[in-house]
Amino acid sequence: MSELRHRGGDGDGNDKAETAGESDHVDSEEEKVLEDKYVDIMAKNLPQGTDKTPEILDSALSGLSSRWRNWVIRGIFTWLMIGAFCLLIYGGPLALMITVLCVQVKCFEEIINIGYxxxxxxxxxxxxxxSWYFLLTSNYFFYGENLIDYFGVVINRTDYLHFLVTYHRFISFSLYCVGFVxxxxxxxxxxxxxxxxxxxxTHxxxxxxxxxxxxxIQNIFEGLIWFIVPVSMIICNDVMAYVFGFFFGKTPLIKLSPKKTWEGFIGGGFSTVVFGLVIGMEKFNMYPFMIHSLALSIFSSVIGPFGGFFASGFKRAFKIKDFGDVIPGHGGIMDRFDCQFLMATFVNxxxxxxxxxxxPQKLLQQVYNLKPEQxxxxxxxxxxxxENRNILNMVP
Amino acid sequence: MSELRHRGGDGDGNDKAETAGESDHVDSEEEKVLEDKYVDIMAKNLPQGTDKTPEILDSALSGLSSRWRNWVIRGIFTWLMIGAFCLLIYGGPLALMITVLCVQVKCFEEIINIGYxxxxxxxxxxxxxxSWYFLLTSNYFFYGENLIDYFGVVINRTDYLHFLVTYHRFISFSLYCVGFVxxxxxxxxxxxxxxxxxxxxTHxxxxxxxxxxxxxIQNIFEGLIWFIVPVSMIICNDVMAYVFGFFFGKTPLIKLSPKKTWEGFIGGGFSTVVFGLVIGMEKFNMYPFMIHSLALSIFSSVIGPFGGFFASGFKRAFKIKDFGDVIPGHGGIMDRFDCQFLMATFVNxxxxxxxxxxxPQKLLQQVYNLKPEQxxxxxxxxxxxxENRNILNMVP
Incomplete structure (x- = not known):
């Protein structure tokens, strides 16, 4: 790791040794100033969230202090989003999958626009x-994998689609190679x-x-419960952390987001665990789901917020306020979904x-994908x- | 995409509209100068490859021009590496897997050191x-997945390992979360x-x-042929492109690497395809492998070199000459393996x-992983x- 490396290899006689692995070079003042300038100039051109508010709301709330105005606006749009979420659940798995796709595209756009x-x-x-081409090919690959996993048998009946299924990875990889070249x-x-x-x-x-x-999407295929419960938990944690922080917040939690407090973190976490227990008991009334519900709620209240801290740090690193401004009082789509992504991986x-x-069911489906003689x-x-293991003689 | 965004949302009255999506901002002269300075200062601190040569070789070759000296040194170390490769094949799959792991760690180190x-x-x-922690966790995850895939049945017999197998993804994800937090x-x-x-x-x-x-590693598990043949093809393509370029090279191929020529590209490609055909006929003498061999050789001679161009561009972007200097005449490990990675994905x-x-065999193994009653x-x-599909009545 700490082998010696020389700078400029073309025999220029400069053999001042430098340890590449453990460089002890210290920034000169000039470098620091230059870097600050560079970051500032970069930041100057970044898109900034605007906290724009619909005009009607703005005039109706003109009597309130900015703190309370933000509270009301945020509250209204939180309820609107929760309503939309319920409507979507009512719309069923297909509606949810399309929504996931739309949210994903919008999040990608917000992140990549900052990069631009x-x-x-x-x-x-x-x-x-x-970058849009890469988004397209990776979606083609991943959505395709899901569809094949769950509808493989059905798809295989159509000749044309059969080709797409059999060579799915090859087609996806070829598409990626085109982008790479x-x-x-x-x-x-x-x-x-x-x-x-x-x-x-982009990657x-x-x-x-x-x-x-x-x-x-995989979680949705495993049962809507694996989508609705974790999403609601993150919503619950976000909302309750905001509420507890708003009314009782005093002790700063993390330097990254000065507005977050220990009171909000603990209050939100506590509420989420209670929410998890109540959901586990009331709604499903099954013993094992209580445990799952508890596990999910603990993750979403302890590790989940770190998704948010990560996003905060990212925004601070590139000196932007929000990822976008499509949701008044909240910022961009990515500002609301930062914790949802980490949660989804955990659930999976x-x-x-x-x-x-x-x-056995899943394996059986794979068996049916084989040729009859296989x-x-x-x-x-x-x-x-x-037979050899004497299992066949057991009563099924 | 081209919604209007205002800069600085806290009511500072600055409402100069900016299109965030399609920013038409043009770099000012000041910005350009600043950026050049910044990149230069960054580059100053980068580790540089050195073309260091063992002393004995250096004195022995002192009579040659630098062009021929490089040719001889490169040639010697090419043969040494090909020899080592043959030895490794002789060592069998386990030796190869350990080598892949070592090469991987070294490549990661070279890339990440440039980042540092x-x-x-x-x-x-x-x-x-x-970053080393992330390397460790991701290797734990991926190597584990491979081992479970291929030795699942064996591993499951040990109680302690059984735990590691069953909860492999959970353990890996937890490890990753620790890194994330x-x-x-x-x-x-x-x-x-x-x-x-x-x-x-790092990611x-x-x-x-x-x-x-x-x-x-997966390719190795599918049969050593899926490792040896593609690796040799890339080696063949690299060597022959260098040889053809050295003797006949005139027409520049791509601005990224001024030393690469159309003559080298075409000569290398042609040699690789011939090599593929010969391997397909001579060594294995089976009809289907001829086709596979042809497909692999075409990929390694047409798309493969783009892995090398990509690496060249990367080196130019960060103003380094080579990724390292462990192989005299060649540079770092990553300089020699840039095309191998892309090829491995293609083979997979x-x-x-x-x-x-x-x-059926693979599926059967998965079935044996189930509980007896399942x-x-x-x-x-x-x-x-x-029975329902009248397949059971067929003669197997």
Whole structure:
């Protein structure tokens, strides 16, 4: 790790040794000043959230202090969003999946727009098209995987779709390769560093947004309960943390978000756990779900908020206030969904670890995807093995 | 996309409209100068490859021109590496897997060291530990997935390991969450932007290095041929492109790497396809492998080099010559493996799409992972389905 490296290898006689691994170089004053200037200039061009409020609301609330006005506006739009959420649940799984897709696209747009502004890409060839192309191909891959997993047997009946199913990964990879080659060909000398930074930015955005919304869809397929309960828990935690913080907040929680307090964190967490227990008892009245509900509520109140802190830190790093301004009082879509993504991954992992520890049904469906003679081959192999192990004689 | 956004939302009266989506802001001269300065200062601190040569070689080759000296050194170390590769194959799958792990760790180190230097992290709390921690957890996850896939039945017999298998994803995710929380807690005001950039850098490095080496291991499990043939093809393509370029190179191929020529690209590609055909005929003498060999050789000679162009662009973006200097005449490990990673993914996708289109054996192994009563349940369900579809009456 700490091998010696020399700078400038073309025999320029400069052999001042530098430890690359454990560089002890200290920023000079000049460098610090330069960096601050650079960050400021970058930030100047960033899109900023605006706290814009519909005019009617604005005039109706003109008598209130800004603190209370924000409280009312935030409250109204929270209820509107909760209402929309209920409507969507009423709309069923398909409506939810389409919504997840829309939210995902919007979040991607918000993240990538910040990237565009940070690296000032105006004039850079193809950059917008490229990142949207990557969004498209990764969605094609992940949504396709889900559809094949759950509707494989149905899809296989159609000849044309059968081709798409069988070669799904190959098609997706080819599409990705096109994007990759396109990126390399679009590199322009002056912009190398920004282009690579944006390439990384795009891929991290895909990692956060696309892969996790793929997991959300998987959760929905496992049963709507695995979508509704965790989403409500995060909502509950967000709302109650805000309420407790608003009325009792005194002790600052984390430097990253000066507005967050220990009172809000603990009050929100406590409320969420109670909410989880109540949901577990009242709604489903089954013993095992109580445990699951408790586990989910603990995660959403202890680790969940770190998704929010992460987003706060990100916003501070690039000197923006919000990710966008589509929801008055709340900011962008990404501002509201920052914790939902982490939660979705947790739920998915939770299901695969504790719930769906290998179901015969799922395997059976995969067996039906085989050719008839292969199914037969598997059948006889299984029969023989069961006989050898004296399992076939058991009463089923 | 082109909704109007105002800058600075706190009622400062500045409502100069800006289109955030399609910003037409043009860099001022001042900004350009500032950015150039910034990039230069960053580059000053980067580790540089050195073309260091063992002393004995250096004195022996002192009579040659630098062009030929490089040719000889590169040639010697190419043969040494090919020899090492053959030795490893002789060592068998386990030796190869350990090598893949070592190469992966070294590549990660090279990439991440550039990140450290670019974002000058000296003094930044925890950064080294954090990125190595993420490397560790992601390897735990991916290597674990592979081991479970292929040795699941064996592992399940041990009680202690059984726990690790059943809750593998949960344990991995928990480990990741620890890293995530650790990162958020390590954020320090002055360094936000660099810390987030490095976080992204680490994750992209993991994406390139860890996930793709996971695919390499999978390929090895599918049969050594899926490792040896593609790796040799990339080697063949690299070597022949260099040789053709050295002797006949005239027409520049791509601005990114001024040393690469069309003659090298075409000569290397042609040699690789011939190599693929010869391997397909001579060694294995089976009709289907001819086709596979052809497909792999075409990919490695047409798309493969773009992995190298990508790496060249990356090096140029951050103004470094090589990723490291462990292999005289070649640079770092990453300089030699840039195309291997892309190739590994292609091979993996190729196998899942065209070779292993769902094998009864693999499914059967999954069935054996179920509890005995579940196996029985699956058996009877399959029996019924086969009877209903009149398949069971077929002669197997």
């Amino acid at each position: 502004a940070v690296y000032r890409v105006h004039g850079l060839p193809w950059f917008r098209s490229l 396109w990126f390399v060909l679009s590199l322009v000398k002056r912009y190398y560093m920004r282009q690579f930074s944006l390439f990384a930015w 991290v955005a895909l990692l956060i947004v696309v892969t996790q919304s793929y997991l959300i 992992v939770y299901i695969t670890s504790f719930i769906r520890t290998a179901t 199914q037969l081959q598997l059948f006889y192999a299984l029969k023989e093995s069961l | 230097a670019v974002y000058r992290v000296h003094g930044l709390p925890w950064f080294r530990s954090l 650790w990162f958020v807690l390590s954020l320090v005001k002055r360094y936000y932007m660099r810390q987030f950039s490095l976080f992204a850098w 992209v490095a993991l994406l390139i290095v860890v996930t793709q080496s996971y695919l390499i 996708v190729y196998i899942t799409s065209f070779i292993r289109t769902a094998t 196996q029985l349940q699956l058996f009877y369900a399959l029996k019924e389905s086969l």
